[in-house]
Amino acid sequence: MKKMAMTSSELDRCSHWRENPAQLHQYVASHGSCDIVVSEGRVHFKSQQLLQSAEGDPLEKCFLGVWRDRAIFLRRADSVSEKDYSVRTLRAMLSTEEQALAAYASGVAHWHDTHRFCGRCGGKNDHLALGHQLKCSACGQLQFPRMDPAVIMTVTDGDWILLGRSPGWPAGVYSTLAGFVEIGESLEQAVAREVKEETGVVVDNIRPVASQPWPFPSSIMLGYQATATRGELSIDHNELEDARWFHKDELASFGDWSEEGDGLKLPRLDSIARILIQRWVEDGL
């Protein structure tokens, strides 16, 4: 199975160093370090490289972790150059591991940029824990990294799967349903509500399958599988252009999302949507 995008299996976040920067200093002195440089939501890609030479005091930057025996930092730059790209654009030029690092760095930068001031009193926030906490300089309120949880799910009924398409997707692409979790709602309740609201289908037997960070700009996708108990469709056309039940055998004839042509297509191979669909096809999960 294709490796899931936006996650690194080689990064060690070394989070204990956030409270013990002397150890980080020692590691940088013996192993060296690199920076991922982000400005205005764009990642520097100077000389076709994601990792740039380290500059400045390590303890003034945000420490991301150790990757391939080097300490990796997020460094902020003031101006954007022609060789800077959004993570979405950079994906095509990077390995899966590097995509994950770029997404992590730009996600943290986005959190810093959108939480410069305290939401309670308006005071200026200072960085703590090597950039992984923010503390208001006036009232002391602590802020931790902010993510927006979203559920994404396969809905099945025997050998049939429910897929939908949103307006604006490439022609022919059908994928799993998804939506944001609301306050006061369990993840399972969010799955059932989103499916019912968007398609009218009622589900039960809701089980977690996989998850994927989705830093556009700050979501985490929580993947579920659910079984339909009432499958009649009543599509909310404000949310979906279309939704249909497809037989498992039909999916084999679907193309890939990036292909040209008029046929039906599935989402990209490294997306959690595709991985959920594949797991159902292969394992009957």
Ligand SMILES: [Zn+2]
């Ligand atoms: Zn405050």
